Amino acid sequence: TPDGTSRRLQFFVYEYDVYRQRLLEERGYHKMTYGGVIRHLRLGQQPLAKPTLPEGYTLHTPEPENGRDAQQIADLLNAAFNRTCHTALEYQQFTRRATCFHPELDLVAVAPDGHFAAYVGIPYDEYNNRGMFEPVCTHPDHRQKGLAKALMQEGLHRLKAWGATDVVVETGDMIPANLLYTSLGFTEIYKGTYWLRETT
Secondary structure, eight states: TTTOOOEEEEEEEEETTTHHHHHHHTTEEEEEEEEEEEEEEOOOHHHHHOOOOTOEEEEEEEOTTSSHHHHHHHHHHHHHHHOOOOOHHHHHHHHHHTTOOOOOGEEEOOOOOOEEEEEEEEETTTTTTTEEEEOOEOOOOGGSSSHHHHOOOHHHHHHHTOOOEEEEEEEOOOOOHHHHHHTOOOOOEEEEEEEEEEEO
8 A cells, every 4th residue: 555554455356257256255355346347349240330530630540669659649548547657668669569469450539739639559369350449548638529439430440351350348347438338339248346455
């Protein structure tokens, strides 16, 4: 903890994993009220909606080795998730080393002033023909404009063109995000909660 008086250890456990839940309970862990959800979309023959960005916003594929682009991604992640840990180098290292990274599946919405307003990364597992939306975020100053939805719709079109058969997205208990994913056709497949133990 910040004051150094205790230590906390937390595990995420799926609801179906009764055995692990029992083990954690036996070891003094307590089930929390918060958790996460994995949602799934099967890319079949159904038509996909055409993405539409608000007037003044444009679709852009960032260039990881461009220092300005990399820094804008880091700044957007920090602003969207209320963090300070993301850096341009972190983003660049991921794009350089992750075999699931494909530049064509990295999408941003650029605001009229040139700043990145929303970002959707789509790691792609080509061996299983599966895409994953991670992360999905919008800068607080540009929310409620449909930017993330448009980027995800564009991403679905690109994934389908690549031969992807299904897509997943993982979220917390954030109702607005889950409403977005439901509107795109994602359905819940796994749900889980965190288990916490605190020691002094």
